[in-house]
Amino acid sequence: MSADPVLTLDDLAVWSRAGTSLAVLGHPIKHSISPAMHNAALAELARTDRRFGDWKYFRFDVHPDDLPRALDLLHARNFRGVNLTVPHKVIAFDRVRRVNAAAQPVGAVNTLLWSEQGWQGFNTDGYGLAMALRETLNAELSGAHVILLGAGGAARGAAVECLQRGCASLSIANRTRENLTTLIAILKPLAGTIPLRGFDPSSPPPDLPTHALIINATSAGLRETDALPIKLGALPRPAAVFDMIYNPPETPLLRAAASQSIRCANGLSMLVHQGAKALEIWTGVPAVRTAPVMTGATRVALAAR
Ligand code: NDP
Numbered sequence: 001m002s003a004d005p006v007l008t009l010d011d012l013a014v015w016s017r018a019g020t021s022l023a024v025l026g027h028p029i030k031h032s033i034s035p036a037m038h039n040a041a042l043a044e045l046a047r048t049d050r051r052f053g054d055w056k057y058f059r060f061d062v063h064p065d066d067l068p069r070a071l072d073l074l075h076a077r078n079f080r081g082v083n084l085t086v087p088h089k090v091i092a093f094d095r096v097r098r099v100n101a102a103a104q105p106v107g108a109v110n111t112l113l114w115s116e117q118g119w120q121g122f123n124t125d126g127y128g129l130a131m132a133l134r135e136t137l138n139a140e141l142s143g144a145h146v147i148l149l150g151a152g153g154a155a156r157g158a159a160v161e162c163l164q165r166g167c168a169s170l171s172i173a174n175r176t177r178e179n180l181t182t183l184i185a186i187l188k189p190l191a192g193t194i195p196l197r198g199f200d201p202s203s204p205p206p207d208l209p210t211h212a213l214i215i216n217a218t219s220a221g222l223r224e225t226d227a228l229p230i231k232l233g234a235l236p237r238p239a240a241v242f243d244m245i246y247n248p249p250e251t252p253l254l255r256a257a258a259s260q261s262i263r264c265a266n267g268l269s270m271l272v273h274q275g276a277k278a279l280e281i282w283t284g285v286p287a288v289r290t291a292p293v294m295t296g297a298t299r300v301a302l303a304a305r
Pocket of ligand 1: 125150151218268
């Protein structure tokens with residue numbers, strides 16, 4: 001059996017583990033390397049702090065219809081914290097008792113902490129993105145002209161982070177016009193004086209900023225055969241390209257950027273930093289302390305695929 005088997009609600013129904021447990025819920029979940037990442041960090045913490053000796057992180061395949069029951073059962077079985085991935089981030093937002101300020105405008109939660117008041121929701125994806133940009137591209141969202149690709153959940157989180165950190169401008173491109181219009185309407189009240197606009201990726205406007213930071217938050221690139229979410233040659237020369245996708249490690253967009261000598265990075269660092277921030281919420285240990293061991297563990301887990 002795998003070191004991190006895919007568990008289900010049936011396993012939770014007969015759960016008898018005494019130690020402190022954490023979990024990621026998703027549907028599907030078999031691709032998730034979060035258990036490898038978190039358990040490596042917990043093992044490292046346990047070496048110097050006995051409090052963490054019995055902590056372990058599990059993964060559960062939970063159908064969206066079963067999320068409320070899963071959250072009740074997780075509490076009944078003394079789970080301390082939960083990560084949520086597709087498709088639970090938005091569904092859980094409406095189900096948790098309290099949502100922290102950072103998650104509120106995103107409309108999605110990726111981390112839950114049990115408290116006396118019930119499950120509390122957080123969103124650490126924006127923090128993960130900002131830290132990843134700094135670490136991999138030496139780039140800051142503050143003061144940057146950002147061209148964001150996508151209008152789904154990850155794009156919404158990224159857009160909120162860009163606006164909250166004071167980007168110089170935000171231009172968003174998305175394949176489906178309707179989804180783009182909805183996202184722009186949600187973001188407008190947050191933008192204040194920051195220029196915000198949407199555009200069709202097949203015909204970028206001629207006055208887009210040069211030296212922009214391009215962030216891909218679409219799923220285009222998950223498959224080798226996917227078309228580019230945008231043609232880089234149709235844009236003014238960007239400063240850098242960040243692709244949230246980390247598996248495959250090099251998407252067609254990143255290949256195109258590299259071939260034009262544009263600095264670029266994939267989303268592995270974002271995965272690590274959002275995870276380290278979640279672990280900070282559960283343990284109180286600063287995210288910067290656990291991120292290095294998590295980075296190592298994700299590389300090993302991906303190489304083993
Ligand atoms: P959603 O399903 O919510 O949104 C998907 C987005 O991708 C939509 O804007 C959709 O456009 C667009 N899209 C899908 N297929 C294509 C295509 N073939 N060409 C162009 N656009 C396309 O997904 P998420 O927002 O949750 O995730 C998006 C990506 O971000 C995923 O690849 C995910 O793995 C990655 N991600 C990485 C994280 C990390 O830690 N590194 C964290 C979170 C997400 P349309 O509106 O037209 O359908």
